Each structure stands twice: as structure tokens, then as C-alpha cells.
Amino acid sequence: MFKRLKKKGFTFSLNPPQVLSLGFILIILAGAFLLSLPVASADGTGQHFLDALFMATSATCVTGLTVVNTGQFYSFFGEIVLLLLVQIGGLGFMTMATLIALVFRRKITFRERLILQEAMNHNSTEGIVRLIRKVLFYSLIIELTGAVLLTLRWWFELPFKTALYFGIFHSISIFNNAGFDLFSSLKDRPGSLVHYVDDPFVNIITILLIVLGGIGFIVISDLLTYRINKKLTLHSKVVLSVSGILIAVGCLIIFIFEFTNTHTLQPLSPTGKILGSLFQSVSSRSAGLNTLDIGSLRQATQFFLIIMMFIGAAPGSSGGGIKVTTFAILIGAMLAMVRGKEDIVMFQRRIASDRIYKAITFTMISFLIIVVFTMLLSTTEEFSFLGILFEVTSAYATAGMSLGLTPQLTSFGKILIVLLMFIGRLGPVTLAFSLTITPDKEHYRYPEGKITIG
Template sequence: MARLRTIFLKMTPPQILTLGFLAIIAAGTLLLSLPHASATHQATPLIDALFTATSAVCVTGLVVVDTGIHYSTFGELVILVLMQIGGLGFMTMSTLFALALRKRISLRERLLLQESMNQSSLEGIVRFIRRVLIYAFVIEGVGALVLALRWSTEMPFGKALYYGIFHSVSMFTNAGFDIMGPMNGKFSSFVNHVNDPIINVIVIALIFLGGIGFIVLAEMWDYPKTRKLSFHSKVVLYATGILFVAGAVIIFIFEFTNAKTLEPLSLSGKLYSSLFQSISPRSGGANTLDIPSLRHATQFLIILLMFIGASPGSAGGGIKVTTFAILIGAVFAMIRGREDVVFFRRRLAKDRVYKALTITIASLAAIILFTMILSTTEDVDFLVLLFEVTSAFGTTGLSLGLTPHLTVIGKVLIIIMMFAGRLGPLTLAFTLVPAQEKKELYRYPEGKIMIG
């Protein structure tokens, strides 16, 4: 026991976070593989239970079996808890219990909270976590109540409330799981609610609020009093808004005459669908249109949106909107002959640009590698494979129908990609090779090479 404690104390925060997520996934796999977790009371194959547990903890939403049809109420509740822990972070949830028991938060636990919430300082970290928990439960509670009132017109209120809670947590944590199968058919998501204004508005709002990051959420909450937003929040909100609107406009144009998607819908249905499909790839994972029926151009646009993902400090995956904004800013700065990347009259430090470039290249490399490997194990079109891998990396959960038909090797590869996407490429790299804090005492002579 003493030896294990010594090993634990020597571990870095990224290593502890990685180990913690693995432990939760293992516990979830064990519970979901029990016969009691299945609607038929037959044990779920271990690989399928592992896939579902990883997808729930990594708030992805890719599923090999329909959640609402395959799992019992017990199994659905296990998935619900895994989504909540995975979305808010296991350190955040453990802090909740510690605060409830009036237990003191140690310095090491504060360091872990700082790492898990992507904070730059330890100052006020416990107070911030307390606010995160309040925001999350209030938003999920309001979303659950509105959805329950909407569904109470179609089912008993008790069942409607359960549906409301499950989907509110799933959408706010950007998990993308749904239990609409018994009502609308396998893997149907919200397709039958494509014209429903309440479902569309609430789900879009939950995905947006869950994907902008808790720092931005806290500042938006305080904005009526402070009338101030930090530089980070401004970049996140502007970049998110531009991607959301631009994505919706492009989807509307591409799919307007598609008889399998937008064409049969009313104008309001077309607008709801375009907005929904634009916000969902940002790590939401739900859909109101049949994704395989979309045109290839739209599917590729969704791949790009899934790759960009949500915002830092949220449950969403991808390279993050700030990374994308920095890269675009660097391109414009180079074209205009400027040395610095500037947003809102603020100059970005060079290390931010290097970090954005590192994350993007590492993420692209992982997606390319896994897509190439899957092309040898799965006999499907390349775009389908690229879509699946990017969805796993961006912890999005959208699919072109490949997930239930994956081979065992394919499932393992997607599991690895979901896990890597939830932790982030840099956290995973620091887990394997901790970053060296020691600065170099010398610099090499400058060399020049031709570019372009």
C-alpha cells in the first residue's frame, strides 16, 4: 500500500487524470456488461460494453447498439452517470462529494483540478469548481424540465421527466446519447422532431452552453453586473458565433434541394435543421436529419466542424475553436506582412501560436493514421471512415452508419481515438512523456530555408 502511495505521489497531473478516466471506463464496462444492464437480461459482449462506457465517459455518443432499445433502465442510468462524470470531469465530481462532506481540498487535488479544467492559475480554483457545478446543474435542470413538459404531451409525466433528465445531461455534456429508439426506431436521434421548435431550441441551447467552456459560461453569467468579458471569452464567442452561422448557411445552401433532407421541410424546418446540424458537429452528437442522406459536400463540412470541435475548458473535443482562430489569425498576419497575431487589439504570444500548430498537426496525424489503419480492416468508402475517425477524435458521436458494423479491431481503434480525443493530444503526450520545465541555456545559430 505504501509503495502504491509513493508511485501515486510521483505521478504528474496528466498521468493521474489519464488513470482516473481509465478507472471510470473500467467500472462502467463492468456494470454495462452485467445481464441486468440489458433489456433482454443477457450479458452484453465485453467489447460492446467497453465501447459504450468509453463513449459515455469521453462524452462522444458513438454507439454499437441502440441505447434506448438495447439497455435496461439500469443500463441507461449507468450511462447517464458516466456522461455526467465524463462531462464535468471526475475531479470536479470528486470535489462535489468532498465539499458535501466538508473535506479540505489538498494542494495536490487543486493541481489536478487546475489541469482538468485547463486553468492557468490555482487561485480561486475551488471557488470556480463550485460555480461550475452550480451552472451545470441549474442549466441541466432547466433543460430537463422544459423537455419533460414538451414530452408529457406524448407520454406519462414520470417517463417524460426521465427522458428530459437523460437528454438534458447528454446534450449539455455534449455526449450525444439518446434513448429515442423505442419511440422513433433504432439510431433515430431527434429525426422525428425536425420541425419541433421546443426540442430544437432547447437542444441547440444545451449544446452551445455545454460547448463554450465553463470560464466563458461564468463570465456570461456575471456579464449583466460586470459588463466585461475577458480576451479569451471574446475570442471563443466570436469564433463560435461565426462557425455556427457560417455552418448553418452552408448546410442550408447545400441541402436546400436535397429530397432526402431539407427539400420536403417547411421554411422553419429548414432553418431549424440547418442550425441544428451546424451546432451538433461542435461535439454535440445529436441530429435531426439523416446524416448518411446528406450530400458529400455537407458531410465533409461536418468533418471540418467536428475537427475544430468545442471550446477549451468544456466537455467537447476537437482541436478547439481558439486553436482554429489562432491559426486563421496567423495566416492573415502572414499575408498582411505582420509579425504578430492580433485579436481585439491584443497581441498573442508566440508560444500560443506554436501550441496551436502543435495541437493541429498532432491531431491531423492521429486522424490520418487511424483512418489509414481502418481502411485495411473495414470494407467501406474512405469518406465514411474519415467521418467516423474524426467524430471519435472530436468526441462528437455523429456517424454515417458505420459504428454498429465495425469489426472488433475497428471498435478497438475507435475506442482509442475517443479516449485520445477526450484527453487531448497534448495531455496524452505529457502523460507518456512529461514536459521538461527546464529552460535551455543556449540557442543555436539561425538557419534559413526556402518556403512556398
């Protein structure tokens, strides 16, 4: 996997972050080329390369932001290209490469294991290939189950072939938290899942797919082996507990803010109000689908969704954001400081200091990226500040929700959003490591100093 190039006596090598970055770039460029072909568009005229690049990036980075109407603009070929990019981007191209290697019974080298460790955000290379096998198996089973259930539901209102195709497409898109949908291709149908806002079956299946795709494969594996081990790792406990709290709190806040909004919850039945609030709470942290018109939400709700998108999903998943574990550590640090404690303790386990530093670093870098890109887009795009902040956060967190800015973006704005989606999918720390040379280890430490805080 690592290629060494010798030129003029110098040896160049790619570290794992560089391999991941380069791999995603190559996949995006290949996808953009395919989407720009005339055969990829429904009318056969092709797509401007910048728009094709935007869509390929959005699919590979499992974001869901679109500059064209997916269900109406693309042909069957174009939709399949998008779906393949979503699948590769959701599982990770290294996971797909490992699948090919396993099929041909090729040995996975130690360097390749290092790249897989980086791609899966795993703590070590131990058992990484076994984890990849589980990822592929779990993904296949979950997507297949979702496709069957959604097909059976949509068969009541659509021809079987259309229902089957919609079931497969949306199951893969939803599980990988991509947010692409084809419902706008149907006559007199709104986009996304707005038509099914009060349909319990579609809501429950979609929510389960989003949650399973957002908690990460490490947690799924942990849950499936719980009957044998009778215990969960600290990582799984934190992800499940924090995710559950965020979903419940998010549902309650959206319900309260939108209960009297005549454009969202107010006209719905009591069941529809609960389902609408719950779905937006679950989807906002990464999935990008919606059953309520996001543009019709009150500004307080839209700002709350920005916070939810910023937090994001779990590490090792296809979701973005700073991740729920990072958010949990930040809250733990705040509570420990308020209580006068030196250690952050979760489930009777002390959090290592390097995890705390990493959480703070990742959060600050993410915050600064969003601030800088929001300022840049505010100078190039004619749109409300909240709408620009919403779009920037959605792109960086690969959430895919939109207030309508994306289709109106200037060429420069599209390039900025493409960069944001790419940075958000890889993670700013991984991208930074791929662009810097590994520094020499320091052999000394400076004297300790103190500064006043607060």
C-alpha cells in the same frame, strides 16, 4: 491525490496528466464492467465486454458513438449507468471528486488544485476551487431547467413518467454534448431527434443546451458576471465570436448544399429547412445529435461536417476537437502573414508566441492522429473512405455523429475507435505528457538558422 510509492529506493509520483489519464481509465473500466452485467441489458443476456468497453468509453468521453441501439438494448439500470458516465465524463472526474471533498469539508491541496487546473484547461490555480463550485452550480441549474422544459414538451405525447425520464436523460446528455438518446425505444420512432426536425421548441431548447455545454464554464461564468464587471475576457470574446461565426456560416452552407436534397431539407417547410440547417451546424461541432439523416446528406455536406467536427467546441467544455480558440489563432496567424504583420492581434490584444506554438502543435498532432487512424481503419473495415474519415474524426473530436460504420466495426476497429475517443477526450498533448518524463530544462540555445518557406 498524488500517491508516492517507494520501492527499492526509488520514488514514483503521478503528475496531473497522469492522474487524469488513470482516472478516466478506471472510470471507463468500471463502467464497462457494469454495462456487461446481465442486469444492464433489456433481455438479461448481458453484453460482450468489448462492446461494453466501447459504450463506457463513448459515454465517459461524451462522444455518443454506439455499437448497439441504446434505447432498445439497455435496461433501466444500463441507461442509468450510461447517464452517470456521461455526467462524470462531461464534468470531469476531478470535478466530481472535488464535489465530494467540499461536501465533507475536506481541504483541497495544492497538488489537487494542479490537477483541477489541468482538467479544466485553466491558465492558473488561482480561483480554481471557486471555478469548480460555479461549474457544479451552473451545470445543475442548466440541466434542471432543460429537464423541466423538455419534460413539459414531451408530456403532450408521452406518459408523464416517461416524459420526465426522457427530459432528465436527454437534458444531461445534450448539455454534456454526449449525443445519447432513447427515442428508438418508442414504437415507430427514428433515432436521435429526427422526429422533431421542424419543432421550434425542441430545437431551440436543444440548441441552447448544446451551445451552453460547448462554450465552456469559464465563458458561462464570464457572461453571468458581465453585469457586474461590464467586460469580458479575451478568451470569452474569442470563443463567443468564433462560435457565432461558425454556427452562422455552417447553417448557411448546409442550407445551400441540402436545399434541393429530397432526403433531407427539400420536403420540409421553410421553418423546417432553417431549423434543420441550424441544428446540424450547432450539433456537428460536438453534440452528436441530429434532426436530419446524416447518411442521406450530400457528400459535400458530409465533408463540411468533418471540418466542423475537427474544429470542435471551446476549451474547458465537454466538447472535443482542436477547439475554437485554436482555430481562431490559426486563422489569425494566416491573416497576419498575408498582411505582413509580425503579431496576431485579437480585440486589440497581442497573442503570446507560446499560445501560437501550442495551437500549431495541437492541430498538427490532431491531424496526424486522424490520418493514421483513417489509414488503419481503411485496411480493416469494408466501408467508403469518406465514411471512415467521418467516423474517425467524429470519434477523435468526441462529436458522436456517424454514417453507420460504428455498428459494423470489427473487433480491431472497435479498439481503434476506443483509443481515438480516449485520446480525443483527454487531448493528445495531455496524454503525451502523461506518458513521458519531464525533460530537464535546456541551459543553452542553438544559433538561429533560416530555411526557405513556400
